Amino acid sequence: MKPLAKLSPKNHQNYFQTLEGHSIDSLKILRAYLEKNQEVIMQFCKRWNLDAENFNRNLFITIYLHDIGKLTKQFQDNIMQGKHSQKYPHAFFAFPIFMNLHKIINPILNEIPVEICSVLGHHTQLHKNIYEDVNTEVQYLESAIADFINSMEAIYKELEFNKFFVIYNKIKYFGKLKFLKSALIKNKIKAIMQACSIYSNKIKLKSIYAFFHSILQLCDDYASAEFSDFIEHVYEGDKKIFDSVLSDREKYVLNLPDIPxxxxxxxxxxxxxxxxxxxxxxxxxxxxxxxxxxxxxxxxxxxxxxxxxxxxxxxxxxxxxxxxxxxxxxxxxxxxxxxxxxxxxxxxxxxxxxxxxxxxxxxxxxxxxxxxxxxxxxxxxxxxxxxxxxxxxxxxxxxxxxxxxxxxxxxxxxxxxxxxxxxxxxxxxxxxxxxxxxxxxxxxxxxxxxxxxxxxxxxxxxxxxxxxxxxxxxxxxxDEYGLKFEPFKVEVHKEPLITKEAINEEVIEEIICNYQKGLNQFIILNTVARSQKVYKILKQRLELLELEDSPNIILHNSQFTSRDRTIKENKILATQKNQLLVATQVIEISLDISSDLMYSELAPADALGQRGGRLNRGSKYWKNNGMEHKMKVYLTQEFFKEKGIKDLPYSFELLEKTKEYLKTDVYSYFKIKQICDKVYSDYELLYTNLQTIFEKCSLFGFSHQDITFGTEEEGKLLKIREEKFQKIDVIPVSCYANDVKNLRVENQVKIPLWWYYQERDKYGEDLRSFSFAIKYIGKREKHYLICNIPYNSELGFDYEKFEEFVDLEDNII
Incomplete structure (x- = not known):
């Protein structure tokens, strides 16, 4: 019987694909990739002074042999019994075979065996502790290994790879391979790690490895997926062992569409x-x-x-x-x-x-x-x-x-x-x-x-x-022409729109009056808490008017579940007239919408410029058909505090500078840029530890568990956002409703990470606003953070109903 590589269960039956079949399917995908991307490969090799034909050849050899570590007695016994072989990782035990072959091929890089590294990392991403816990030994099936290696040339001819490179006749099995014990394999891997750490051009090394490896992963992953799909959806017979099953090798290699x-x-x-x-x-x-x-x-x-x-x-x-x-x-x-x-x-x-x-x-x-x-x-x-x-x-x-x-x-x-x-x-x-x-x-x-x-x-x-x-x-x-457009006039007001203590009644009355005229108005606040207060007051006043239709007013920010947010955005896009949109800075970049008038709290000059992009959008002039399009800018409450000014949500220094340079006037986009330049005149950007971490991860270094806590929002070793801007996912207690079925990603809402830290620091383990819920997925536990602040689809988290929670004033989303 031919050696096996893949197992796919269906209806309590196990179906298998041979090592040869999986390898041929992988090579079919490679053949399609080379056919469609030969110019891409050639320019890549030219960038790094590599031989393109040799690159293609080594891709073929590596992909054909990538699973050769499965030719051990332990792996073959386990797969026949429907078992996994975690104790005998085939990528690890392929190492000695590749070490032998590496001596007789022309490597892509002489100093670093990129081909071997790619095989080592094709199931577990390379890192400094990879395979450190492997302490088992295997019995290699030497005759099967010899047969498999010696079949390479025939498959090369059968799949017509001669169009891209010439295969070496010398790549054949000669006598007894030198197999290594696990401890020695690990020592050899450590030596490669050391060679990577001292390799001078980390950019070149990482680029070449990543590109080579991505092609191997593409071929391996989708050849495996093809077999699983074939068993699940196509095959209905009694046969249990299959060779190649891939008929359409092009479907996993997509071309960039040529759109006129x-x-x-x-x-x-x-x-x-x-x-x-x-x-x-x-x-x-x-x-x-x-x-x-x-x-x-x-x-x-x-x-x-x-x-x-x-x-x-x-x-x-x-x-x-x-x-x-x-x-x-x-x-x-x-x-x-x-x-x-x-x-x-x-x-x-x-x-x-x-x-x-x-x-x-x-x-x-x-x-x-x-x-x-x-x-x-x-x-x-x-x-x-x-x-x-x-x-x-x-x-x-x-x-x-x-x-x-x-x-x-x-x-x-x-x-x-x-x-x-x-x-x-x-x-x-x-x-x-x-x-x-x-x-x-x-x-x-x-x-x-x-x-x-x-x-x-x-x-x-x-x-x-x-x-x-x-x-x-x-x-x-x-865009010199567009930068000259003057789509709105800025009116700078010295009073606040809202503070903790009061709201500007004159502004509220003006907004209500404009609503009755049928104008489209956006009111943009710098914090979620303040936006909620303004929204509640405006809605209450509109309801007192006893209008024929329900008030067309929406509160929007990113602090809603994905479904609630989608419903809001669809409504905003569908109703572009006589609408009151109360929002935070989320609208600066998220929606292609336009208002007739805008009321905004003071923000840094660049943020105001982006908000202005949602006012009389695309127009050349601030006056159209008798309508004057204005952005009315009001000071934030930070300007009226005697002490304790915080740098949230915006730096107070940036607000002060913007206030200094922003005057009541008609503005072009170029004029706004000039204010930005003045506000940020002494701003200096410095390089970060990203470069150092990148170099350490070329090629081994840190694992993904070292870099993040599991999501892109929660950096560990590398934090993309500052902690005060980092967010975590929570499920509102009203969405959870003590039902484990509701512990779902679509019920999650993003909140600032500091909310949680603030409460933990104050109450320790006796949290008031948060609790944890566990969902079991098989034997694995998944933990969800539940937020006890009242939530609904209209307001999001209703801070006013949860007095225990402090300083929500400073939350910007």
Whole structure:
């Protein structure tokens, strides 16, 4: 009987795939990859001065032999009995075989055996303690190993790989292989770790390994998935052992769709900056263009052209938040097709799950449906599809073992182009991580575009400084025409809109009067607590009017369950007239909407600029058809405190500087940028520990458990967001309702991490506002944090009803 590699149970029966069958299916996927991406591989090899034919050859050899560690008596006995072989990890026991073969092949890198490292890491991501606990020995099936190695040339000919490389005749089994004991294998692995640690060019090492490894993972993972799918959905007979089952080798290798320029522009004539992005296709760009002027379309034109010009095969959009990621992904699906657009962030599974429910029109998904959703989520996680939308958190963690498939993801990024949208949005700590990332991207020669409606000069200068040190330089593009638009007038008021003690009654009356005139008004507060107070008062006053229809007023922030947030956003988008939207800064970037009038608390100049992008959006003039579009800016309560001013949600120093330079006047977007430059004139960005951690993770170093607590929002060794901006997931007690079935991701709400820390520090283990609930998934426990603050879909967490909770005043979301 042929040696086995894969087990797939169905209806209490076990079905098997042979090692040869799985290896051939893996190679079929490789064949499709090489067929579609030969130009991509050639440019990658040219970047690092590698021989492309040898790269292809070593991919073939490594993928064919990646599971050869399964040719042991222990593994074969276990799989026949339907057992797993955790005590006999095949990637570990393949090591001696690959060590022997490595001596007779031409390695990609002479100093580091990239091929061996890829096999070692194809089930468990490389880290400094990998396989340290293996203390078992195996009996190698030497005759089977010899037969398998000696069959390589025939399979090479059968699958017609001769188009891409010539196989070595010398790669055959010669006599007795030198097998090693576990302790010696571990010593050899330690020696490779040491060689990696002293290798001088960590960028080159990580880039080559990650790209090579990502192709191995692609071929192995989807050959395995194909067999499972074949057994589950196709095969109905009595046969139990199968060889190759993959018939369509192209379906796991997707091409970037070639969307015509006019389709991206929706038949509109391109603006000058869009034309320049398209025609020049510089690999490293900065783009400053106002809201509503087609930055996204310009970025797509740039990305498509750069992919063609520099032979890249993927486009990644990195967004500031999950909400913006969801919105961008929906937009791309309508243009490029769902099959070509991936999504990943901390709650992308929920988003994809809800979409599946809508598509098949059922309330609860079957286990099979859920597996399909997990598969889609995984594809987003590793940037599998031609276009992927993600958060900057996930992107950064791809470079430093921040999750279990980070090396797979990083490999796919090696030939991607990356667009960083709304790059102004982040606080200083996160911006410094991004600046450090840009430096790594430049060294890896990964093209990227940084764009925003407000790019302060301090940021532009820091990015250009990177370009001067690592050629080529960044090209700055301006939407000069759009920057001259004057869509609104700013009125600066010296009084607050709301404080803890009182609300500005004059403003409330004005808003109510405008509502009766049918105007669309946005009221933007800096904290959730203050937005709730304003919302409650406005709703109460509207109800007193006894209008014919229910008041069209919505409270919006990111502190709702995903379903509640989606319902709110759909309502906002559907009702663009006579609407009162009370919100926090979440609307600055999340929704393409426009108001007639805006009432805003004072915020840093760049944030006010973004809020202004939702006022008279896309218009040239602040007066239209007799309507004056104004942003009325009010001081925050921090200006009226005698002491104890806090730096939440915004730095008080930034607020004071903005107050100094912001005057009552008609504003163009360029004029707002000038204020931003003055406010941030002494701002300095420093590089972070991201570079150091990246180098330590090239190739082993830290595990993903070292880097994060398990989610992209909870950094451990590497914190993307400052602690005061970090968030955790909780389930409102009203959603939980003491029913374990409600312990679901879609019932989670993000709250600031400091809420929990504040309560823990005050009460210790006797928490008042939080409790824990446990859900058992098989033998595994999953812990959920329950928040006892009253919650409903209208208000979110109703702080006023929970006096025990202190300082919620400072929460910004």
């Amino acid at each position: 320029r006019h389709q991206i522009l929706k038949e509109n004539e391109p603006y000058a900056f869009q034309e320049e992005l398209y025609n020049n296709a510089n690999p490293y760009c900065l783009l400053l263009a106002p809201c509503g002027r087609g930055k996204t379309e310009g970025a797509l034109l740039w990305a498509m052209q750069v992919c063609k010009k520099y032979k890249r095969n993927k486009i990644v959009f990195a967004m500031p938040t999950q909400i913006t990621s969801n919105a961008m992904r929906d937009r791309f699906c309508s243009s490029f097709g769902e099959e070509n657009v991936g999504l990943f962030h901390g709650k992308s599974f929920v988003k994809l799950k809800e979409e599946m429910k809508e598509k098949i029109e059922i309330d609860e998904l079957t286990q099979e449906d859920l597996e399909g959703v997990r598969g889609e989520n995984f594809k987003g996680n590793v940037f599998f599809k031609p276009i992927t939308v993600t958060t900057i958190d996930h992107l950064i963690y791809s470079f430093v073992h921040g999750f279990s498939q980070a090396d797979f993801a990083l490999g796919n990024l090696q030939n991607a182009v990356i667009v960083f949208d709304e790059v102004h949005y982040y606080e200083k700590h996160t911006l410094e991580h991004l600046i450090t990332l840009f430096k790594i991207l430049k060294k890896m020669q990964i093209p990227h575009l940084l764009m925003s409606g407000t790019l302060p000069e301090f940021f532009i200068n820091k990015v250009r400084d990177i370009g001067k040190k690592i050629n080529p330089e960044y090209r700055l593009l301006l």
